[in-house]
Amino acid sequence: MFIKGINGEEGEVIPVHGNSATVKIKANKACKKCNLCEQVSSTEMVVVAFMKKPVKKGEKVTLSIQPGTVVKSAAILYILPLFGLILGYYLGKFAGSLLHLRLKGELFPAAVAIVSLFLSFIPIRAYDRRKQKDSRFRVYIKES
Numbered sequence: 001m002f003i004k005g006i007n008g009e010e011g012e013v014i015p016v017h018g019n020s021a022t023v024k025i026k027a028n029k030a031c032k033k034c035n036l037c038e039q040v041s042s043t044e045m046v047v048v049a050f051m052k053k054p055v056k057k058g059e060k061v062t063l064s065i066q067p068g069t070v071v072k073s074a075a076i077l078y079i080l081p082l083f084g085l086i087l088g089y090y091l092g093k094f095a096g097s098l099l100h101l102r103l104k105g106e107l108f109p110a111a112v113a114i115v116s117l118f119l120s121f122i123p124i125r126a127y128d129r130r131k132q133k134d135s136r137f138r139v140y141i142k143e144s
Helices: 067-098 107-119 121-131
Strands: 010-017 020-026 044-051 060-064 140-143
Touching: 010 044, 020 060, 044 060, 067 107, 067 121, 107 121
Parallel strands: 044 140
Antiparallel strands: 010 020, 010 060, 020 044, 060 140
């Protein structure tokens, strides 16, 4: 199963270093948003991919990421901020009634919801930093 983006992307091995290789691929609109690749020109990008079997410079390869990884990361990125927004609204509504705030309508709950939304990106950033070292969140050379 290929997910639009890096999975199934074909490229050419530039240099090989240790257990990884730098692979040159065509620039793709979907790829610009994930930041796994580095754009080197308007038509080309490079990505460091880990090898399961040895490859040589100039070899054509197919890249992949574990599909569950992409789905899990997308769920965290989209659901956590939404959850933070909703939780912040109800927390603001509850706190406003406890504090007997006499603000116009939904101003206080809305403000707390927006602050909560922005605060929800802190654990996402921490998750991202931790997963950058995780081997399941790397690009692999699938075929050569």
